[in-house]
Amino acid sequence: MHRAQRPTPADAQAILHTIPKEFQDDGCTNAPDAWFGFELRWACRIHDWRYCSRCHRAEFMGQSNRHRADAELARNVQSALPWRWRWVGWIYLRTVDQFGGVDAWDSCGFEALDRCRHGMALPPWLLISVEPTPGAA
Numbered sequence: 076m077h078r079a080q081r082p083t084p085a086d087a088q089a090i091l092h093t094i095p096k097e098f099q100d101d102g103c104t105n106a107p108d109a110w111f112g113f114e115l116r117w118a119c120r121i122h123d124w125r126y127c128s129r130c131h132r133a134e135f136m137g138q139s140n141r142h143r144a145d146a147e148l149a150r151n152v153q154s155a156l157p158w159r160w161r162w163v164g165w166i167y168l169r170t171v172d173q174f175g176g177v178d179a180w181d182s183c184g185f186e187a188l189d190r191c192r193h194g195m196a197l198p199p200w201l202l203i204s205v206e207p208t209p210g211a212a
Contacts, residue, residue: 080114084154087121094124099194106170110156110163118151122171129183129195141180145171 083091100123102108108116125144128136145168153164183191185201 081155081157083117084151087117087151087154090121090124091117094120095130095195097194098124098127098130099192100124103167106167110152111160113156113160115152115155118148118155121151122148123193126180127183127191127193127195129187129191129193129198129201132200136180138180142172 100120102116103119104123106119108114108119122144124130125140125147148171149164149168151164152167153161156163183193183195185197188197190196
């Protein structure tokens with residue numbers, strides 16, 4: 076049973092409304108989607124969306140943006156919980172930063188072929204025309 080939920084912050088609601096309906100997330104991946112009965116899945120959906128390189132052009136996929144996405148996850152988790160459990164946001168940040176985030180970041184590029192793990196098709200701006208190398212067989 077979930078407790079009465081804290082309201083999703085307005086800035087997070089605005090981001091959630093920009094995420095395409097076809098975008099598939101897996102919740103908080105290897106962490107709970109709810110903590111102490113408070114729903115966190117919306118915060119993890121935003122985080123998954125930030126990590127998808129099919130949803131953002133290459134200039135937004137640098138490591139500084141990964142760290143910003145991780146910090147945003149921590150803030151969003153903290154905002155979903157009562158003050159006495161806000162330390163959980165720090166746990167999510169440390170876990171994503173040290174374990175999950177490195178491999179998942181920017182992993183939906185051209186090499187993911189037709190659909191990435193989020194169900195997103197290869198966007199036209201990601202298509203790269205490769206010229207044959209002179210002398211290559």
